[in-house]
Amino acid sequence: MPTTIRFLDTVIRNLKPSNSRDTYWCDGCPGFGLRITPTGRKSFVYKYMHGRKSRWITIGRYPEWSIRRARREYDKLYEQVHAYGRDPIAEKKALEAAQNARETVESLTESYLEIGRLKNKSSIEEEERYFRQDILPVIGNKMVDEVSAEDIDKIQRRIIDRARNRTSATRNGLVAAKHAVACARRLFNLAVKRRKCAYNPVKEIEILGITGKRDRVLTLEEIWRFWNTLDRIGLPPVTAAALKFALVTMQRSAEIRNMRYASLKLEENVWQMETHETKSRTMHRVPLNRYALDLIEQMEPYTAASPYVFGATRAMSPPQVPARSLEPFGKTAFSQAVRRSRDLLGIENICPHDLRRTGATWITAVGLPKLYARLMLNHSDGDRDVTGEVYVQYSYDFEKQRAAQVWEYVLDAIVSAPRIEDVPKLEVLRERIKRMDL
Numbered sequence: 001m002p003t004t005i006r007f008l009d010t011v012i013r014n015l016k017p018s019n020s021r022d023t024y025w026c027d028g029c030p031g032f033g034l035r036i037t038p039t040g041r042k043s044f045v046y047k048y049m050h051g052r053k054s055r056w057i058t059i060g061r062y063p064e065w066s067i068r069r070a071r072r073e074y075d076k077l078y079e080q081v082h083a084y085g086r087d088p089i090a091e092k093k094a095l096e097a098a099q100n101a102r103e104t105v106e107s108l109t110e111s112y113l114e115i116g117r118l119k120n121k122s123s124i125e126e127e128e129r130y131f132r133q134d135i136l137p138v139i140g141n142k143m144v145d146e147v148s149a150e151d152i153d154k155i156q157r158r159i160i161d162r163a164r165n166r167t168s169a170t171r172n173g174l175v176a177a178k179h180a181v182a183c184a185r186r187l188f189n190l191a192v193k194r195r196k197c198a199y200n201p202v203k204e205i206e207i208l209g210i211t212g213k214r215d216r217v218l219t220l221e222e223i224w225r226f227w228n229t230l231d232r233i234g235l236p237p238v239t240a241a242a243l244k245f246a247l248v249t250m251q252r253s254a255e256i257r258n259m260r261y262a263s264l265k266l267e268e269n270v271w272q273m274e275t276h277e278t279k280s281r282t283m284h285r286v287p288l289n290r291y292a293l294d295l296i297e298q299m300e301p302y303t304a305a306s307p308y309v310f311g312a313t314r315a316m317s318p319p320q321v322p323a324r325s326l327e328p329f330g331k332t333a334f335s336q337a338v339r340r341s342r343d344l345l346g347i348e349n350i351c352p353h354d355l356r357r358t359g360a361t362w363i364t365a366v367g368l369p370k371l372y373a374r375l376m377l378n379h380s381d382g383d384r385d386v387t388g389e390v391y392v393q394y395s396y397d398f399e400k401q402r403a404a405q406v407w408e409y410v411l412d413a414i415v416s417a418p419r420i421e422d423v424p425k426l427e428v429l430r431e432r433i434k435r436m437d438l
Contacts, residue, residue, distance in 0.1 A: 103144050131187075223358065236315065283395070306326035
């Protein structure tokens with residue numbers, strides 16, 4: 001039987017397989033063929049030359065593909081090759097490679113978070129919370145290169161709409177919206193860098209969020225009220241002590257929640273945080289004044305059997321058998337405790353981080369240089385040169401101890417006052433500290 005035939009159903013149906021794979025060509029259609037395997041499978045094919053190489057494309061199996069349908073597909077392929085000089089197989093492979101290279105937002109997020117953890121990024125847990133709660137529910141299943149500015153805008157508006165039903169939302173959700181969009185911006189910067197998308201869609205939206213900057217500082221009278229009321233409003237002793245410890249040492253809630261007995265160097269009256277335990281990723285030696293040491297001692301009957309000084313327990317009195325497996329308090333435990341206690345404390349608009357700011361503000365107000373407050377807070381001074389980062393390894397123990405000593409004296413003068421009306425004024429405290437040469 002000739003290898004060039006007319007493509008008719010009666011002809012094709014009567015073609016019989018042989019021991020080898022045979023190809024029959026359509027009369028009048030160069031390169032359009034029908035391949036028959038030894039098993040009897042019949043498929044329409046198209047053969048063409050690209051450069052010096054012959055290319056074969058399987059169009060479809062007969063009879064699932066009719067002659068008419070296969071002919072239309074052949075006409076398209078023939079035009080691409082002979083009218084435009086294209087290579088359909090190479091284009092198909094390139095398209096498949098591009099499709100395989102595409103990535104979902106959720107997959108890229110996992111990669112982004114992994115990089116953050118490898119770099120010991122201090123805010124990576126907070127960023128993960130924004131991704132899980134606010135970003136992935138909206139765009140997690142989308143391909144990275146499909147995300148539009150409208151999608152990003154939907155994320156921030158969803159946060160703001162949700163905040164309308166939450167009395168605890170900070171500034172009507174605008175702060176959370178700003179942080180979530182910032183996380184999305186960093187994610188798509190990575191996507192652009194990896195060539196997963198051509199542009200960052202976050203840069204094309206109007207950002208509705210605002211910075212959650214607080215400047216709340218407790219007055220001297222509020223410090224007296226806080227200290228002398230906290231133990232009488234029904235909070236578990238460990239929670240109350242941890243909040244007082246934040247005021248006394250000016251350290252972050254996260255660092256206090258994870259504070260270990262093993263980190264205490266009581267022979268030096270120092271709490272030493274290693275680089276992985278601080279937000280700034282620098283070793284920090286916190287001097288412990290009398291108030292801090294008293295609070296640690298008060299915790300021993302509750303938590304000494306566990307690794308954590310302020311291990312999470314709601315026990316209202318020391319247990320007969322202290323628990324060995326106490327874990328740190330949750331991220332929001334202190335904030336929730338303060339929020340529920342505002343009315344009982346008689347202090348408006350207070351949150352745990354205000355205690356840290358309060359201590360730093362008042363030691364500066366009574367006469368210490370700002371450097372001392374910055375050292376106690378373990379804030380970076382922005383010095384990013386080699387000298388500041390590598391060669392200067394002085395721990396500033398002397399300056400920190402002086403700050404702790406001055407703060408101890410100020411607290412003494414405030415909290416030991418018999419009545420709130422007897423709390424000394426700032427001018428009086430300044431004069432006393434100056435006179436005592438603190």
